[in-house]
Amino acid sequence: MLRIWTEHGFDVFFLWRWILAVSGGVYTLLGMIQSVSRWLDWLEPRNRLSRIRRHYVTLHLLRVRVRDFWWELLQIVFLVVLLVLIIRGHYLL
């Protein structure tokens, strides 16, 4: 929702917030697409070596245990919930 103009006129903070959200979102999306495509390219089974590599990486991913990162994950979940609540708070004011 573009809310640059308020009842008090043009607001620079609102513009900055909007530009930051759009640029940050686009940058994150592009970075993620680029990273995923690189990973998919690296793991593509072209020959025997890449097939072994693919299986080995898959095996290593399957061996990851959530309990090793539970504290980090808990903090992330808490921060996400907090962020959602704050964003919703904007609409309540």
Added chain:
Amino acid sequence: MSAEPSKKEKVEPESRLALTRQARRLGLTVRENWSDEELSKHLGARKEQIESLDWGGLMDIVSWAKHPVPTRPDKLAVAQIILAHRRGHYQGLSHRGLMALAVLRNVRFKKTDSARKVISRLRRSEGIWGYVLRKRDKWLGSMLSDLLDADPEIQGVQQTDKSSQEATLREHIEEKGLIEGLGSGLRGAADGYIHEKMEEIEARIDYKLDEIDKRLAEWRNRELTNRLRMIKITLIFSVVIALLSLLYTYVIGYL
């Protein structure tokens, strides 16, 4: 072994020399005055005699003589292996094995004979010269075995051999004579040494692979932790900016 081979080979026209060699390998005493036809006839009869032997009895001899079990059930090939072997004692050989061995060594016996009687006939068939040669090989085997056992390194290798139920040097010399027995004994010791070394190398490779795997797992966990921290930092900044924005919106609302 329940499956008995029913293959019956035909005597093909071969040269006299090849036929003689084959006949001797099958334990047939070839007489010089035999004609080619007679030789072929005797060889055919011998092959039939071997083919009629009990497969289980032949296998008993093979396991008693510590020979590797043949991959295909060829009685003639097994008979050649058994006849090349001249073990002097018969401990551990079953009754049917003794009877099959007696047939292969052309020893006459009755089907009602006890195992002890068959052994006695087999020993008698060796003759005095065979007895003397066997005793000589036994004595040489014992002497060389004692001599080599004194060396702790070789003793170690022999102990490894014993653990894998292989014949000792003394048994090799008793069965195959001095030169061939020594060769077999040394070959056995060398095989044991190589086998031991190969196992060592394999264990070392396994250990290295495990170490690489462990290091990769550690690297993966570190990398994942770093990524999660980056996400966390990004979220902290987002929350701070969102709070600022909320505060600003709140202040603007009251102005």
